[in-house]
Amino acid sequence: MPDSKDVLLKIFNKLLDYYGPRHWWPAKTNFEIIVGAILTQSVSWKNVEKAIGNLQDKGLLNPLSIVECSTEILEEAVRPTRYYRQKAQRLRTFSYFLLESYKGELGRLFSLDAEVLREQLLGIKGIGPETADSIILYGAGHPVFVVDAYTRRIFNRLGFFKEDVTYDEMQNFFMSNLPHDTYLFNEYHALIVAQGNLCCSNLKPRCGECPLLEMCKDTWIKTEYRSQGAWKE
Numbered sequence: 709m710p711d712s713k714d715v716l717l718k719i720f721n722k723l724l725d726y727y728g729p730r731h732w733w734p735a736k737t738n739f740e741i742i743v744g745a746i747l748t749q750s751v752s753w754k755n756v757e758k759a760i761g762n763l764q765d766k767g768l769l770n771p772l773s774i775v776e777c778s779t780e781i782l783e784e785a786v787r788p789t790r791y792y793r794q795k796a797q798r799l800r801t802f803s804y805f806l807l808e809s810y811k812g813e814l815g816r817l818f819s820l821d822a823e824v825l826r827e828q829l830l831g832i833k834g835i836g837p838e839t840a841d842s843i844i845l846y847g848a849g850h851p852v853f854v855v856d857a858y859t860r861r862i863f864n865r866l867g868f869f870k871e872d873v874t875y876d877e878m879q880n881f882f883m884s885n886l887p888h889d890t891y892l893f894n895e896y897h898a899l900i901v902a903q904g905n906l907c908c909s910n911l912k913p914r915c916g917e918c919p920l921l922e923m924c925k926d927t928w929i930k931t932e933y934r935s936q937g938a939w940k941e
Contacts, residue, residue: 712885719866719920720892723899726919727906730898733846738814740769745842746798746835751790758788771803771812798834805832814847822850837875845897851890853882854897858904865908867925 735741740760747756762785763769768777782796789795809828810816817825822844829840841854855878863869869878886892907914915921 712881716882716885719923720896720899722919723903724895727899727902730895730902732894732898732901733842735846737769738818738847739771741847742802742814742843743769743799745839745846746802747786747789747795749791749795749839751788755788755790759786759792762786762788771806774799774803775807794834801833802835818848820848822848822852825850826852837879841879845890845893849890851888851893853879853886853893855879855882856897856901858900858908859897861910862900862903862908862920865913865924865926866920 733741733744735744743760743763744756747759760769766777766781766785768774768782768785774782779796779800782800783793786792786796786799806812806814806817817828820828825844825848826840829835829843830837835843838854838856841852844850844852845854855875859878860869860871860873863878864871864873868881882893882896886896903918903920907918908920915924918924
């Protein structure tokens with residue numbers, strides 16, 4: 709019986725073969741990574757790209773400009789994202805923190821030990837575990853595994869987690885069963901996002917195109933594909 713590490717690496721390789729390297733996180737600067745991590749919650753990346761483009765056009769992709777601009781201008785720039793007023797305030801709150809605590813220098817913030825960095829990020833109003841870990845992995849380059857709603861859905865269907873599994877439980881599982889490698893964690897999370905977006909959707913999964921179909925434990929999916937003669941035991 710293969711152990712969890714072997715199965716997780718098998719899943720990673722199947723996804724990598726199917727989707728190819730994702731080159732994630734797409735950004736020109738580390739500050740842009742943070743902006744994207746804050747804006748991407750509950751919205752598609754396409755909308756985040758529009759908001760980042762607006763911020764760039766207005767010269768607002770730096771903490772000082774975000775702090776100094778008016779609320780109306782900042783909100784209008786990030787309007788393509790959901791909850792844009794709330795997200796504008798989160799961008800401003802993070803920018804105040806960076807300026808006041810680290811003189812606006814991300815290098816000083818990212819030089820912190822990963823656990824200390826995470827604690828400080830979580831202390832900023834509006835930044836939760838997923839956002840903090842995205843910043844730590846993609847911005848600071850520390851090997852921490854980022855999990856999200858896609859991770860819960862996909863690995864529930866694969867039989868690893870129950871639907872009510874917590875963020876910490878999911879993260880601990882991956883961190884305990886995979887080598888702590890920044891590239892691996894980066895690519896794995898990006899591939900999970902691709903799988904959740906393009907194939908393993910919530911209501912209408914495209915199971916016939918799924919690279920993980922033979923590993924799926926979802927009862928409805930197995931029944932549906934057995935009826936079509938497409939299921940491989």
